[in-house]
Amino acid sequence: MPPSDWRYSTIFLASPFHLLLTWAAFSGSAMAGESRDLMLAVYSVPKEAYERTIIPAFQRSWKQRTGQDIRIRSSYGASGAQARAIIGGFDADVAALSLESDLDQITKAGLIAHDWRTGPNNGMVSASVVALGVRKGNPKGIMSWEDLARPGIEVLYPNPKTSGGAMWDVVAIYGAGLKLAEQQAGTRNNAKAESPETVAAGLLKRIQKNVKVMDKSGRESVTTFERGVGDVIVTYENELLPRINSHRPYEIIVPNETVWIENPVALIDRNVDRHRIRDVAEAFVSFLHSEEAQAAFTKLGFRPIGQAASQASSGTALPLPSRLFTVTDLGGWEKVSATLFGPRGTWTTIVEDLAREK
Numbered sequence: 509m510p511p512s513d514w515r516y517s518t519i520f521l522a523s524p525f526h527l528l529l530t531w532a533a534f535s536g537s538a539m540a541g542e543s544r545d546l547m548l549a550v551y552s553v554p555k556e557a558y559e560r561t562i563i564p565a566f567q568r569s570w571k572q573r574t575g576q577d578i579r580i581r582s583s584y585g586a587s588g589a590q591a592r593a594i595i596g597g598f599d600a601d602v603a604a605l606s607l608e609s610d611l612d613q614i615t616k617a618g619l620i621a622h623d624w625r626t627g628p629n630n631g632m633v634s635a636s637v638v639a640l641g642v643r644k645g646n647p648k649g650i651m652s653w654e655d656l657a658r659p660g661i662e663v664l665y666p667n668p669k670t671s672g673g674a675m676w677d678v679v680a681i682y683g684a685g686l687k688l689a690e691q692q693a694g695t696r697n698n699a700k701a702e703s704p705e706t707v708a709a710g711l712l713k714r715i716q717k718n719v720k721v722m723d724k725s726g727r728e729s730v731t732t733f734e735r736g737v738g739d740v741i742v743t744y745e746n747e748l749l750p751r752i753n754s755h756r757p758y759e760i761i762v763p764n765e766t767v768w769i770e771n772p773v774a775l776i777d778r779n780v781d782r783h784r785i786r787d788v789a790e791a792f793v794s795f796l797h798s799e800e801a802q803a804a805f806t807k808l809g810f811r812p813i814g815q816a817a818s819q820a821s822s823g824t825a826l827p828l829p830s831r832l833f834t835v836t837d838l839g840g841w842e843k844v845s846a847t848l849f850g851p852r853g854t855w856t857t858i859v860e861d862l863a864r865e866k
Contacts, residue, residue: 543577546788547779549600551587551672551771552727553744554634554808558582558604561804566795570788578788586725587672594619594776601780601789604633604773604796606672606726609841611774624774632770633796635811637762637829638680639745641733644757648739653684653763656740657714664721665742666729668849673726676769677742678712678848678855683838684765685711687831713858744769745826746809765831770813 587606666674685708733741775789
Protein backbone atom coordinates (compact mmCIF):
# COMPACT_ATOMS: atom_id res chain seq x y z
CA MET A 509 0.00 0.00 0.00
CA PRO A 510 1.22 3.56 -0.67
CA PRO A 511 1.84 6.03 2.15
CA SER A 512 -0.89 8.35 3.42
CA ASP A 513 -2.53 11.16 1.40
CA TRP A 514 -3.21 9.05 -1.71
CA ARG A 515 -5.43 10.73 -4.25
CA TYR A 516 -6.50 10.76 -7.88
CA SER A 517 -5.86 13.75 -10.10
CA THR A 518 -8.19 13.53 -13.10
CA ILE A 519 -8.05 16.96 -14.76
CA PHE A 520 -8.01 16.76 -18.57
CA LEU A 521 -7.03 20.11 -20.07
CA ALA A 522 -4.68 21.39 -22.85
CA SER A 523 -1.37 23.56 -23.39
CA PRO A 524 2.09 23.49 -25.19
CA PHE A 525 5.22 21.36 -24.40
CA HIS A 526 8.48 20.22 -26.06
CA LEU A 527 10.02 17.61 -28.35
CA LEU A 528 9.69 14.70 -25.95
CA LEU A 529 5.93 15.01 -26.07
CA THR A 530 5.96 15.27 -29.85
CA TRP A 531 7.95 12.03 -30.00
CA ALA A 532 5.59 10.42 -27.53
CA ALA A 533 2.62 11.21 -29.74
CA PHE A 534 3.96 8.67 -32.23
CA SER A 535 5.55 6.11 -29.89
CA GLY A 536 3.13 5.91 -26.92
CA SER A 537 1.51 2.59 -26.13
CA ALA A 538 -2.01 4.05 -26.25
CA MET A 539 -3.83 5.57 -29.22
CA ALA A 540 -4.83 9.25 -29.23
CA GLY A 541 -8.05 9.76 -27.32
CA GLU A 542 -7.34 6.96 -24.84
CA SER A 543 -6.62 7.60 -21.16
CA ARG A 544 -3.40 6.42 -19.53
CA ASP A 545 -2.30 6.29 -15.90
CA LEU A 546 0.85 7.59 -14.20
CA MET A 547 1.63 6.99 -10.51
CA LEU A 548 3.71 9.51 -8.54
CA ALA A 549 5.35 9.13 -5.15
CA VAL A 550 6.27 12.57 -3.79
CA TYR A 551 7.61 13.73 -0.45
CA SER A 552 5.04 15.79 1.41
CA VAL A 553 6.47 19.33 1.27
CA PRO A 554 5.87 20.33 -2.40
CA LYS A 555 2.35 18.87 -2.55
CA GLU A 556 0.71 22.20 -3.45
CA ALA A 557 3.09 22.85 -6.35
CA TYR A 558 2.33 19.43 -7.85
CA GLU A 559 -1.43 19.43 -7.27
CA ARG A 560 -2.25 23.03 -8.11
CA THR A 561 0.13 23.65 -11.00
CA ILE A 562 2.55 20.98 -12.20
CA ILE A 563 0.20 18.02 -12.66
CA PRO A 564 -2.55 20.00 -14.47
CA ALA A 565 0.04 21.78 -16.63
CA PHE A 566 1.64 18.49 -17.66
CA GLN A 567 -1.77 17.00 -18.46
CA ARG A 568 -2.55 19.98 -20.69
CA SER A 569 0.79 19.66 -22.47
CA TRP A 570 0.45 15.93 -23.05
CA LYS A 571 -3.14 16.22 -24.24
CA GLN A 572 -2.30 18.90 -26.79
CA ARG A 573 0.72 17.02 -28.16
CA THR A 574 -0.63 13.47 -28.19
CA GLY A 575 -4.40 13.67 -27.93
CA GLN A 576 -4.21 11.39 -24.88
CA ASP A 577 -5.71 12.02 -21.47
CA ILE A 578 -3.35 11.29 -18.59
CA ARG A 579 -4.78 10.32 -15.22
CA ILE A 580 -2.16 11.01 -12.58
CA ARG A 581 -2.43 9.30 -9.23
CA SER A 582 -0.23 10.92 -6.59
CA SER A 583 0.86 9.85 -3.13
CA TYR A 584 2.40 12.30 -0.64
CA GLY A 585 4.30 11.35 2.50
CA ALA A 586 7.64 11.38 4.27
CA SER A 587 10.51 10.79 1.83
CA GLY A 588 11.92 7.76 3.63
CA ALA A 589 8.47 6.21 3.94
CA GLN A 590 7.89 6.69 0.21
CA ALA A 591 11.19 5.00 -0.63
CA ARG A 592 10.44 2.05 1.63
CA ALA A 593 6.94 1.73 0.17
CA ILE A 594 8.31 1.59 -3.38
CA ILE A 595 10.87 -1.03 -2.39
CA GLY A 596 8.08 -2.93 -0.66
CA GLY A 597 5.87 -3.02 -3.75
CA PHE A 598 4.17 0.37 -4.19
CA ASP A 599 3.87 0.70 -7.98
CA ALA A 600 5.02 4.31 -8.36
CA ASP A 601 6.29 5.21 -11.81
CA VAL A 602 8.07 8.41 -10.72
CA ALA A 603 9.60 9.21 -7.34
CA ALA A 604 10.22 12.86 -6.38
CA LEU A 605 11.84 12.65 -2.97
CA SER A 606 13.66 14.79 -0.44
CA LEU A 607 16.98 12.94 -0.42
CA GLU A 608 19.16 11.48 -3.12
CA SER A 609 20.02 8.71 -0.66
CA ASP A 610 16.36 7.63 -0.74
CA LEU A 611 16.57 7.21 -4.51
CA ASP A 612 19.84 5.35 -4.01
CA GLN A 613 18.04 2.85 -1.78
CA ILE A 614 15.49 2.24 -4.53
CA THR A 615 18.36 1.80 -6.99
CA LYS A 616 20.08 -0.72 -4.71
CA ALA A 617 16.80 -2.66 -4.57
CA GLY A 618 17.04 -3.06 -8.36
CA LEU A 619 14.03 -0.88 -9.24
CA ILE A 620 15.94 2.01 -10.85
CA ALA A 621 18.24 0.78 -13.61
CA HIS A 622 19.45 4.04 -15.14
CA ASP A 623 21.80 6.70 -13.71
CA TRP A 624 19.26 9.33 -12.70
CA ARG A 625 22.06 11.80 -11.86
CA THR A 626 22.82 12.26 -15.57
CA GLY A 627 19.65 14.33 -16.00
CA PRO A 628 19.49 18.14 -15.98
CA ASN A 629 20.87 19.66 -12.76
CA ASN A 630 22.19 16.21 -11.84
CA GLY A 631 18.64 14.95 -11.44
CA MET A 632 17.60 17.65 -8.95
CA VAL A 633 14.36 19.55 -9.49
CA SER A 634 13.91 21.79 -6.42
CA ALA A 635 16.13 23.60 -3.94
CA SER A 636 15.89 25.35 -0.59
CA VAL A 637 17.80 25.92 2.67
CA VAL A 638 17.12 24.83 6.24
CA ALA A 639 15.65 27.74 8.21
CA LEU A 640 14.07 28.50 11.58
CA GLY A 641 10.43 29.43 12.06
CA VAL A 642 9.52 31.46 15.16
CA ARG A 643 6.36 33.06 16.54
CA LYS A 644 5.38 36.58 15.43
CA GLY A 645 7.63 39.15 17.05
CA ASN A 646 10.21 36.47 17.86
CA PRO A 647 9.37 36.59 21.60
CA LYS A 648 12.26 34.27 22.55
CA GLY A 649 14.82 36.30 20.62
CA ILE A 650 16.00 33.38 18.50
CA MET A 651 18.60 34.40 15.93
CA SER A 652 21.08 31.53 15.67
CA TRP A 653 21.58 27.80 16.23
CA GLU A 654 23.02 28.45 19.67
CA ASP A 655 19.72 30.05 20.67
CA LEU A 656 17.97 26.72 20.06
CA ALA A 657 20.17 25.17 22.74
CA ARG A 658 19.19 27.65 25.46
CA PRO A 659 17.39 26.18 28.50
CA GLY A 660 13.63 26.36 28.22
CA ILE A 661 13.45 26.70 24.41
CA GLU A 662 11.07 24.18 22.84
CA VAL A 663 12.27 22.97 19.42
CA LEU A 664 10.41 21.06 16.73
CA TYR A 665 11.73 19.01 13.86
CA PRO A 666 10.60 15.62 12.53
CA ASN A 667 12.15 12.21 13.03
CA PRO A 668 15.13 11.39 10.75
CA LYS A 669 14.13 7.73 10.86
CA THR A 670 11.07 8.54 8.74
CA SER A 671 11.59 12.03 7.31
CA GLY A 672 14.06 13.22 4.71
CA GLY A 673 13.37 16.77 5.86
CA ALA A 674 14.51 15.83 9.35
CA MET A 675 17.76 14.47 7.96
CA TRP A 676 18.35 17.80 6.26
CA ASP A 677 17.58 19.55 9.58
CA VAL A 678 20.11 17.46 11.50
CA VAL A 679 22.72 17.90 8.76
CA ALA A 680 22.15 21.66 8.97
CA ILE A 681 22.74 21.69 12.73
CA TYR A 682 25.78 19.43 12.61
CA GLY A 683 27.30 21.25 9.64
CA ALA A 684 26.66 24.60 11.31
CA GLY A 685 28.54 23.30 14.34
CA LEU A 686 31.49 22.44 12.11
CA LYS A 687 31.43 25.92 10.58
CA LEU A 688 31.18 27.63 13.95
CA ALA A 689 34.04 25.55 15.37
CA GLU A 690 36.29 26.41 12.46
CA GLN A 691 35.42 30.07 12.76
CA GLN A 692 36.11 30.13 16.50
CA ALA A 693 39.32 28.14 16.35
CA GLY A 694 40.59 29.78 13.20
CA THR A 695 41.92 26.47 11.90
CA ARG A 696 41.22 22.77 12.26
CA ASN A 697 44.84 22.31 13.41
CA ASN A 698 44.54 24.53 16.49
CA ALA A 699 45.64 22.06 19.18
CA LYS A 700 44.08 24.09 22.01
CA ALA A 701 40.59 24.00 20.49
CA GLU A 702 38.11 21.16 20.50
CA SER A 703 37.80 19.38 17.18
CA PRO A 704 35.04 20.70 14.92
CA GLU A 705 33.38 17.27 15.12
CA THR A 706 33.23 17.48 18.92
CA VAL A 707 31.81 21.01 18.82
CA ALA A 708 29.23 19.99 16.20
CA ALA A 709 28.16 16.95 18.22
CA GLY A 710 27.86 19.09 21.33
CA LEU A 711 25.63 21.62 19.57
CA LEU A 712 23.47 18.85 18.15
CA LYS A 713 23.06 17.22 21.56
CA ARG A 714 22.11 20.47 23.29
CA ILE A 715 19.51 21.23 20.63
CA GLN A 716 18.19 17.66 20.56
CA LYS A 717 17.70 17.89 24.32
CA ASN A 718 15.24 20.75 23.66
CA VAL A 719 13.29 18.93 20.93
CA LYS A 720 9.72 18.60 22.17
CA VAL A 721 8.12 16.63 19.32
CA MET A 722 9.52 14.61 16.41
CA ASP A 723 6.73 14.00 13.90
CA LYS A 724 6.90 11.56 10.99
CA SER A 725 7.29 14.18 8.26
CA GLY A 726 8.22 17.81 7.72
CA ARG A 727 4.63 18.68 6.87
CA GLU A 728 3.34 17.08 10.08
CA SER A 729 5.96 19.01 12.05
CA VAL A 730 4.74 22.30 10.57
CA THR A 731 1.16 21.35 11.44
CA THR A 732 2.23 20.73 15.04
CA PHE A 733 3.89 24.15 15.14
CA GLU A 734 0.72 25.74 13.75
CA ARG A 735 -1.23 24.19 16.64
CA GLY A 736 0.85 26.31 19.00
CA VAL A 737 3.40 23.70 20.08
CA GLY A 738 7.03 24.80 20.37
CA ASP A 739 8.95 28.08 20.26
CA VAL A 740 10.90 27.35 17.07
CA ILE A 741 10.68 24.88 14.21
CA VAL A 742 13.63 23.71 12.13
CA THR A 743 12.36 23.10 8.60
CA TYR A 744 12.62 23.90 4.92
CA GLU A 745 12.60 27.63 4.21
CA ASN A 746 9.91 26.99 1.60
CA GLU A 747 7.58 25.52 4.23
CA LEU A 748 7.61 28.86 6.05
CA LEU A 749 7.60 31.47 3.27
CA PRO A 750 4.08 30.78 1.89
CA ARG A 751 2.63 30.84 5.40
CA ILE A 752 4.30 34.13 6.21
CA ASN A 753 3.16 35.57 2.88
CA SER A 754 -0.41 34.57 3.76
CA HIS A 755 -0.08 36.51 7.03
CA ARG A 756 0.33 33.60 9.42
CA PRO A 757 1.79 34.82 12.76
CA TYR A 758 5.31 33.53 12.14
CA GLU A 759 8.71 34.90 11.23
CA ILE A 760 11.59 33.24 9.44
CA ILE A 761 15.22 33.21 10.52
CA VAL A 762 17.85 31.95 8.07
CA PRO A 763 21.04 31.26 10.06
CA ASN A 764 24.34 32.35 8.57
CA GLU A 765 25.43 28.70 8.71
CA THR A 766 22.96 26.40 6.98
CA VAL A 767 22.79 23.69 4.34
CA TRP A 768 21.80 23.97 0.69
CA ILE A 769 18.98 21.51 -0.01
CA GLU A 770 18.45 19.82 -3.36
CA ASN A 771 15.61 17.38 -4.04
CA PRO A 772 15.87 14.65 -6.71
CA VAL A 773 13.45 12.92 -9.06
CA ALA A 774 13.69 9.68 -11.05
CA LEU A 775 11.45 7.31 -12.92
CA ILE A 776 11.24 3.78 -11.52
CA ASP A 777 12.41 1.63 -14.45
CA ARG A 778 10.92 -1.66 -13.34
CA ASN A 779 7.49 -0.13 -12.80
CA VAL A 780 7.30 2.07 -15.91
CA ASP A 781 8.25 -0.83 -18.15
CA ARG A 782 5.73 -3.14 -16.49
CA HIS A 783 3.03 -0.48 -16.83
CA ARG A 784 4.13 0.42 -20.38
CA ILE A 785 4.23 4.07 -19.38
CA ARG A 786 7.91 4.94 -19.93
CA ASP A 787 7.20 7.62 -22.53
CA VAL A 788 4.85 9.45 -20.16
CA ALA A 789 7.16 9.05 -17.14
CA GLU A 790 10.17 10.38 -19.06
CA ALA A 791 8.11 13.32 -20.31
CA PHE A 792 6.91 14.09 -16.78
CA VAL A 793 10.45 14.05 -15.34
CA SER A 794 11.57 16.29 -18.19
CA PHE A 795 8.64 18.63 -17.55
CA LEU A 796 9.75 19.14 -13.94
CA HIS A 797 12.79 20.97 -15.33
CA SER A 798 10.68 23.24 -17.55
CA GLU A 799 10.21 26.95 -16.84
CA GLU A 800 6.56 26.37 -15.99
CA ALA A 801 7.28 23.71 -13.37
CA GLN A 802 10.24 25.59 -11.92
CA ALA A 803 8.07 28.71 -11.59
CA ALA A 804 5.58 26.62 -9.60
CA PHE A 805 8.32 25.55 -7.20
CA THR A 806 9.57 29.14 -6.86
CA LYS A 807 6.06 30.41 -6.16
CA LEU A 808 5.83 27.88 -3.32
CA GLY A 809 9.00 29.31 -1.75
CA PHE A 810 11.72 27.11 -3.27
CA ARG A 811 14.94 28.67 -4.55
CA PRO A 812 16.29 28.54 -8.12
CA ILE A 813 17.85 25.09 -8.54
CA GLY A 814 21.21 26.42 -9.74
CA GLN A 815 21.56 29.29 -7.26
CA ALA A 816 24.04 27.73 -4.83
CA ALA A 817 26.36 26.43 -7.53
CA SER A 818 26.44 29.73 -9.39
CA GLN A 819 26.26 31.98 -6.31
CA ALA A 820 23.91 34.04 -8.46
CA SER A 821 21.85 35.56 -5.69
CA SER A 822 21.54 38.98 -7.30
CA GLY A 823 18.09 39.74 -8.59
CA THR A 824 16.37 37.34 -6.21
CA ALA A 825 14.49 38.12 -3.01
CA LEU A 826 16.32 35.34 -1.21
CA PRO A 827 20.04 36.08 -0.81
CA LEU A 828 22.39 33.24 0.01
CA PRO A 829 23.44 32.83 3.67
CA SER A 830 27.02 33.94 4.24
CA ARG A 831 28.35 30.53 5.33
CA LEU A 832 26.19 28.25 3.22
CA PHE A 833 27.45 24.69 2.81
CA THR A 834 26.38 21.58 0.90
CA VAL A 835 26.24 17.87 1.68
CA THR A 836 29.11 17.47 -0.76
CA ASP A 837 31.17 19.80 1.45
CA LEU A 838 30.57 17.33 4.29
CA GLY A 839 31.68 14.34 2.24
CA GLY A 840 28.49 13.32 0.45
CA TRP A 841 25.33 11.55 1.60
CA GLU A 842 26.93 8.15 2.09
CA LYS A 843 29.45 9.56 4.56
CA VAL A 844 26.94 11.91 6.21
CA SER A 845 24.37 9.15 6.67
CA ALA A 846 26.91 6.88 8.34
CA THR A 847 28.36 9.68 10.46
CA LEU A 848 25.02 10.92 11.75
CA PHE A 849 22.33 8.28 11.30
CA GLY A 850 24.12 4.91 11.28
CA PRO A 851 23.89 2.49 14.24
CA ARG A 852 26.83 4.29 15.86
CA GLY A 853 26.17 7.64 14.24
CA THR A 854 26.35 10.91 16.13
CA TRP A 855 22.62 11.66 16.09
CA THR A 856 21.70 8.04 16.87
CA THR A 857 24.06 7.99 19.85
CA ILE A 858 22.80 11.35 21.12
CA VAL A 859 19.17 10.21 21.07
CA GLU A 860 20.07 6.99 22.89
CA ASP A 861 22.11 8.88 25.48
CA LEU A 862 19.33 11.39 26.14
CA ALA A 863 16.79 8.57 26.52
CA ARG A 864 18.99 6.98 29.20
CA GLU A 865 19.38 10.31 31.02
CA LYS A 866 15.62 10.70 31.48
